[in-house]
Amino acid sequence: MKTLEDLKRVREEAIKAMKVREGEQRVKVTVAMGTCGIAAGARETMSALLDELSKRGITDVTVTQTGCKGLCEQEPLVEVTIAGSDTVSYGKIDAEKARRIVAEHIVNGHVVGDYVITR
Amino acid sequence: MEVTKVTNEQKLPRIERSHVLVCAGAACVASGAEEIQRRLEARIQELGLNTEVAVYGTGCVGTCDLGPVLIVYPEGTFYVKLKPQDVDEIAEEHLLKGRVVQRLLPRDPSRHEIPTISEHPFFAKQVRIALRNLGVINPESIEEYIAVGGYAALEKALTMTPEEVIKMVSDSGLRGRGGAGFPTGRKWAFARNVQADQKYVIINADEGDPGAFMDRSILEGDPHSVIEGLAIAAYAIGATQGYAYVRAEYPLAISRLQTAIDQAREFGLLGKGIFGKLDFDLEIRKGAGAFVCGEETALMHSIEGKRGEPRPKPPFPAVSGLWGKPTIINNVETLANIPPIIEKGPYWYSSFGTETSKGTKVFALAGNINNTGLIEVPFGTTLREVVYEIGGGIPGGKEFKAAQTGGPSGGCIPKELLDIPLDYESLAQAGSIVGSGGLIIMDEDTCMVDVARFFLEFTVDESCGQCTPCREGTKRMLEILTRITHGEGTLQDIEKLETLAASISRTSLCQLGITAPNPVLSTLRYFRDEYIAHVVEKRCPAKVCRALIRYEIVPEHCKGCTLCAKFCPTHAIRGERREVHTIDPELCIKCGECLARCNVGAVIKV
Numbered sequence: 001m002k003t004l005e006d007l008k009r010v011r012e013e014a015i016k017a018m019k020v021r022e023g024e025q026r027v028k029v030t031v032a033m034g035t036c037g038i039a040a041g042a043r044e045t046m047s048a049l050l051d052e053l054s055k056r057g058i059t060d061v062t063v064t065q066t067g068c069k070g071l072c073e074q075e076p077l078v079e080v081t082i083a084g085s086d087t088v089s090y091g092k093i094d095a096e097k098a099r100r101i102v103a104e105h106i107v108n109g110h111v112v113g114d115y116v117i118t119r
Numbered sequence: 120m121e122v123t124k125v126t127n128e129q130k131l132p133r134i135e136r137s138h139v140l141v142c143a144g145a146a147c148v149a150s151g152a153e154e155i156q157r158r159l160e161a162r163i164q165e166l167g168l169n170t171e172v173a174v175y176g177t178g179c180v181g182t183c184d185l186g187p188v189l190i191v192y193p194e195g196t197f198y199v200k201l202k203p204q205d206v207d208e209i210a211e212e213h214l215l216k217g218r219v220v221q222r223l224l225p226r227d228p229s230r231h232e233i234p235t236i237s238e239h240p241f242f243a244k245q246v247r248i249a250l251r252n253l254g255v256i257n258p259e260s261i262e263e264y265i266a267v268g269g270y271a272a273l274e275k276a277l278t279m280t281p282e283e284v285i286k287m288v289s290d291s292g293l294r295g296r297g298g299a300g301f302p303t304g305r306k307w308a309f310a311r312n313v314q315a316d317q318k319y320v321i322i323n324a325d326e327g328d329p330g331a332f333m334d335r336s337i338l339e340g341d342p343h344s345v346i347e348g349l350a351i352a353a354y355a356i357g358a359t360q361g362y363a364y365v366r367a368e369y370p371l372a373i374s375r376l377q378t379a380i381d382q383a384r385e386f387g388l389l390g391k392g393i394f395g396k397l398d399f400d401l402e403i404r405k406g407a408g409a410f411v412c413g414e415e416t417a418l419m420h421s422i423e424g425k426r427g428e429p430r431p432k433p434p435f436p437a438v439s440g441l442w443g444k445p446t447i448i449n450n451v452e453t454l455a456n457i458p459p460i461i462e463k464g465p466y467w468y469s470s471f472g473t474e475t476s477k478g479t480k481v482f483a484l485a486g487n488i489n490n491t492g493l494i495e496v497p498f499g500t501t502l503r504e505v506v507y508e509i510g511g512g513i514p515g516g517k518e519f520k521a522a523q524t525g526g527p528s529g530g531c532i533p534k535e536l537l538d539i540p541l542d543y544e545s546l547a548q549a550g551s552i553v554g555s556g557g558l559i560i561m562d563e564d565t566c567m568v569d570v571a572r573f574f575l576e577f578t579v580d581e582s583c584g585q586c587t588p589c590r591e592g593t594k595r596m597l598e599i600l601t602r603i604t605h606g607e608g609t610l611q612d613i614e615k616l617e618t619l620a621a622s623i624s625r626t627s628l629c630q631l632g633i634t635a636p637n638p639v640l641s642t643l644r645y646f647r648d649e650y651i652a653h654v655v656e657k658r659c660p661a662k663v664c665r666a667l668i669r670y671e672i673v674p675e676h677c678k679g680c681t682l683c684a685k686f687c688p689t690h691a692i693r694g695e696r697r698e699v700h701t702i703d704p705e706l707c708i709k710c711g712e713c714l715a716r717c718n719v720g721a722v723i724k725v
Contacts, residue, residue, distance in 0.1 A: 001270075001386050001387035001388050002387065002392065002394065002395050003394065003395065004274050004394070007265065007270055007271065007274055007385075007394075008267050010262060010386070011265045011266055011268075011271075013261040013262070014263060014266030015263055017134065017135075017262075017266070018137060018138075018256075018263060018267075019134070020134070020136065020138050020192055020193050020264050021135060021138050021140075021192040021193065021255070022192075022193070026195075029659060030217075031217075033215060033216040033217050034216065036295065038215075038216070043167070046171065047170070047171065050134065050135070050136055050170070050171045051170075053134055054134045057134075058134075059134060062136075062193045063136035063171075064136065064137075064193065064194070064217060065215075065216060065217025065658065066217045067217060067218050069215060088233075119601045
C-alpha cells in the first residue's frame with residue numbers, strides 16, 4: 001500500500017460487499033416467499049434479482065423477503081419501494097421479468113407498467 | 120482510449136442480500152458458536168441460499184450471558200441463546216421465507232420480544248469507540264476493516280508531523296486504559312524527545328485482572344485497529360519495530376492477531392515503505408501468564424527472555440526500555456482508541472466523558488447481574504445506570520450490595536454510592552480505581568471479608584517474590600483474613616491489617632504490591648461492621664464463611680421426605696421416613712447440599 005488511492009480502491013470494493021449491513025437503502029425490493037411464492041418460482045425470481053444487481057454493481061438496494069401476502073394467485077410477487085415514492089407491486093414475476101424490473105425501475109426509475117398489480 | 124466493457128466475466132464483488140454475523144468471541148465459542156456457524160452454513164448450502172446469504176464470524180458482541188448469538192442483516196435481527204437445532208429454523212424461516220423466528224429473540228423485562236439489536240437496552244446507553252467494530256465486521260478480513268474506514272487514520276497521521284500526531288492524542292485527553300491512567304500523549308512525547316538509534320513500541324495484552332476480558336475481546340474482534348493504533352504510535356515516537364505481548368492463555372486472540380499481521384504485511388500496511396513514508400513491523404511475543412508481567416518493566420524483561428520481574432523506575436521505559444532503548448507500552452484498549460481520535464479529531468473524543476476523564480471506557484460486567492458482558496460507556500456514567508439499565512439489575516430480585524472495580528488493585532463501592540460517576544477521580548476518591556475495567560457486581564449474599572480474602576489470595580499467588588513487603592506482607596495479611604473468616608480473629612487483627620496495608624503500599628517495588636492492600640482497605644472502609652461481626656460476634660452476616668454458619672432443619676416444616684439425608688455426602692442427617700430429620704453438627708461439612716435439595720424450605724442457614 002503506497003498511496004491513499006490504493007487504500008481508497010480497496011475500501012470502495014469492500015464497501016460494496018458490506019452495504020447490506022447498513023439496513024435501509026435507497027431502494028427496497030421485497031420478494032414474497034410464502035409457500036405459495038416459493039411454489040410459483042420465487043426462488044428463481046430472487047436469484048435473478050440478486051444476480052442482476054450484482055452484475056450491474058448496484059449496492060444501494062436492500063433485497064428482502066416476506067411471507068404470503070394473500071394474493072397467492074399473483075405469485076411470485078415483487079414489491080419495489082424507492083425512497084420517497086409509493087410502493088409498486090408486481091405480480092407473476094419470473095426470472096426474466098425480474099431482470100427487466102432491475103433495469104427499468106431500479107436503474108432508470110420507470111415503473112414497468114405491464115407487470116403492475118397496484119400502485 | 121480503450122473503453123472497458125462490463126461483462127459477466129469481469130470480477131465484481133458478489134453482492135449478497137443478507138449477511139449473518141455469528142459472534143465468535145471466546146464466550147460464545149465456548150458455548151458452541153462454531154458448531155452453530157458450521158450448521159448454519161451447511162443449511163444455507165442445502166437450501167441453495169449460498170450465493171445470496173453470507174455467514175461470517177465477528178468479534179464479541181458483548182452480551183456474553185445470551186450466547187451463542189447471531190445477527191441477521193439488513194434487518195439487524197438479534198437471535199440469542201442458540202442451540203444447534205435452532206439454526207435450521209433460522210435458515211428455513213428467516214433466511215428463506217423472511218419470517219423472523221420470534222421465540223429466539225431476546226426479551227425485555229416485561230417479556231416482550233426485542234426485534235433488532237439496536238433496540239436492545241444493553242446497547243442503548245453505550246458509546247462504542249474502542250469496541251466500534253466488534254459485532255460489525257469479520258475480524259479475519261482486512262478488507263472489511265478497510266471498508267469501515269480502517270487504516271485511513273494511519274494514512275492521515277503520516278501526512279502530519281509526529282509532533283502534530285502527539286498533540287492530537289494529548290488534546291483528546293486519552294489516558295492509559297490498562298490501569299494506571301497515565302496521559303497517553305505525554306507518554307509518547309517523552310519517548311519522542313529522547314534521541315536514540317532504535318526505539319520500540321509494545322502492545323500490552325497481558326490482561327490479568329480476574330473477570331476482565333476487554334483486551335482479549337478487542338484482539339479477537341478487531342485486531343487491525345490495535346495494529347493501526349500501534350503503527351501511529353511508532354510513527355509518533357520514531358520506532359520501527361513493535362511487539363505485541365499477549366498471554367499464551369489467549370490462543371484465539373493470538374491467532375486472529377497473527378492473521379491480521381500477515382494480512383497487513385501482504386497489503387503493505389506493515390513492513391517497509393507504508394504509504395511511502397513509514398518503515399514499521401510487528402511481532403507477537405507470548406507471555407506465560409504471570410500477572411506481574413502486565414507491569415511494564417516486568418513485561419519488557421519477559422520479552423528480553425529474562426525473568427518477568429519488575430525493576431524500580433526511573434528510568435522510565437520511554438527513556439530506557441526494551442534492550443535499553445526508548446520504548447512505549449500501550450494497552451490494547453488505549454491503542455484501539457487511537458485511529459478514531461486521529462480520524463475524527465481530539466475534540467470529538469474529548470466531547471465524551473467528564474472534565475478530567477475524557478472519552479469512553481470498556482467495562483467487563485460480571486458477577487450477580489442479569490446482563491453480564493462487555494460494555495463501553497462514556498466516563499461519568501453512573502454505577503446505577505450500568506447496573507440497572509445496561510446490566511438489567513440483580514438476578515432473583517436480590518439487593519445490590521457492592522461493586523468491585525479495578526480487580527485486585529481496586530476496591531469495593533457500596534450501595535450508598537450507587538450514583539457515583541464512573542471516572543478516574545470519583546473512583547479514586549471512593550478508595551477504588553478504574554483499573555483495567557473489571558466490574559464485579561455483588562448481591563446481598565456476598566461476604567465482604569471473603570471478597571477481600573479472595574483478591575488477596577490472588578495477589579499472594581501472583582507476587583513475583585522479589586521485594587519483601589509484597590512477598591511477605593501480603594501473605595501475613597492473607598493469614599489474618601483467613602483467621603477472621605474462620606472465626607478466630609481479634610480486634611487487634613483488624614488494626615494489624617491496617618498497619619500492614621499502609622507499609623506494604625509505601626514500600627513495595629511495583630504497582631502490584633503498592634495496590635495489593637486496596638481490596639482490604641476499601642472493604643474495611645465501607646463494611647467494617649462485617650469484619651467486627653466476624654471477630655466479636657463470631658458471625659458472618661452474609662452467611663458465607665463456613666466456620667461461622669450452621670445448617671438446621673426447622674421441625675415445623677420438615678415433612679420427612681428423606682431427600683436431604685439421601686444426598687448428604689457425610690451422612691450427617693438422621694431421621695425416619697415421614698418424621699422430622701435432624702443434622703448432626705459434628706458430621707456436617709456445611710456443603711449446602713441439603714439446602715439445595717429440600718423442596719419445602721425446611722433447611723435453613725443460621
